[in-house]
Amino acid sequence: MSFRKKIKNNVPRVALESITTLVAGDIKTGKTRLWKEVTEMHYVKPEEALLLAFEDGYETWELDEIIPLHAEGTDKDLWKVWEYFKKDVVPGLVKEAKEGRVAKLIGVDTADRAIDACTAWVLNDRKRKYGKVFESIQDISESTGGKENGWTALHDELKSAFDTLKNAGYGLFYLAWTKERETTLYDGRKFNSLELAMSNTGRKVFASQASLICCLHNEVNILNKDGEILDDNAKSKSGKVLASNFHETKSMMYFRPSEFIGIAGGRFTDLPEKEEYSAxxxxxxxxxxxKGQLKKTTTSVEDLKKNEDVEKQEKADETAERMEVISTEELMKEIHAIIENMNLAKKTKAAEGFEEAFGVRNYLQEKDNPTNLKKALEIVKDAAK
Incomplete structure (x- = not known):
């Protein structure tokens, strides 16, 4: 029974860069600041933590290692942000992981804006594929008559990019927005809770994969004039409820769900409900x-981290080799999809371009040559204009 050879003992991951972390909070609750202060405190070298900025929330902070992805496109051509991330940043990081890793932990600020950029890319990609403008992800499903599910396409595109980074041995540290949501129970009762602002498709990619989820929330304590916390509203002699003139606001980090916090928790058992905000x-x-997860092993945390580094390098090598094959297949598919929607004149123009570049009027003989396939893609894009 060969499956027995696959059985192994699992040791919990102990390094911050060995897990996926999600920090969620409302606007201005300190998400980017927490990334900055945690990474500066945790890592000796600044380059060990790299922030992928899908928005400009970092602008008021001194940060050493940032890729300003948001600068690659505006709202009108937001797809270019994902295009650059997908085709330049991800392959570059995979190659770097194999040849000489620099960054260990990758921050994503914010996952919500990454979803927006990916959505724009999928819409633009399907426009090229079908020769039709789609107004929304749902429109892909409806306009193709069920031939393709837009939400599935978005999920797969999102997951593929971040899974590639994870498989290359990088830790992921997602920052995300929250919003108050109303939930109706089966018996009709309703309650409000703080949840991720993103769609269910986004949650499947970002929340489901996180081992540690922290929710940032500002708590307000109502005080009397002596600075004592009031558990109930003050009242006048006539029984009228009085609003206090004194209060204090504390920034808190929730690590477990509460009666109001819905998005918190993870795969660790020894987590407090909340702690005051600080790196x-x-x-x-x-x-x-x-430490709470390590019940049986006698190996020290430092030695476990070293073992994890070895495993990451092995995964990085495998991912880099696999990505070379996948990128070639994707180039072939992209070229074919563009040619499929060309008229005869444009196809002829593309064939002439192939003949000039490769000596023959097609590109198929270049299927094992990524460099020439990239040339072929540029030829068909130019011919399709």
Whole structure:
């Protein structure tokens, strides 16, 4: 029974760059600041933490390692942001992981804007494929008569890119927005809770894969004039409810769901409900959570980290080799999809371009040559204009 050879003992991951983390919060709750302070405290070298900025929330902070992806496109051509991320950044990071890893932990600020960019890319890609403008992801499903599900296409595109980075041995640290949502139970009762602002498709990619989910929330304590916390509203002698003139706001990090916080938790058992906002407290919670998972192993945390580094390098090598094959297949598909929607005149123009570049009037003999396939893609794009 060969399956027995596949059985192994699993040791919990102990390094921050060995897991996927999700930090969620409303606008201006300190998501980017937490990334900055946690990484500066945790890593000796600044280049070990790289922030992929799908928006400009970092602009007021001194940060050393940022790729400003948002600068690659505007709202009108937002697809270019994902195009650059997908075709330049991801392959570059995979290659770097194989040949000489620099970054260990990759931040995504924010996952919501990454979804927006990916959505724009899928719409633009399907426009080229079908020769039709799609107004929304749902429109892809409806306009193709069920030939393709737009939401599935978005999910697969999102997941593929970030899974590639994860498989190359990078830790992922997602930042995301929250919003208050109303939920109706089966018996008709309703409640409000703080949840991720993204769609279910986004949650499947970002929340489902996270081992540690932290929700940032500002709590308000109502005080009396002596600075004591009030558990109930003050009342006048006549019984009228009085609003206090005193209060304090505290930024809190939730690591477990509460009666209002819906998005928090993860795969660790030893997590507090909440801690006051700070990089020190965040790292303390993570370290204690890691220790809580190590019940049987006698190997030290430092040695476990070294073992993880070896495993990451093996995965990085495998991912780089696999990506070379996949990228070739994707280039072939992209070229074919463009040619399929060309008229005869444009196809003739493309054939002339192939003959000039490769000596023959097609590109199929270049199927094992990524460099020439990229040339072929540029030829068909130019001919399709």
């Amino acid at each position: 020190e407290n965040f790292l303390k919670v993570f370290e204690e959570a890691v």
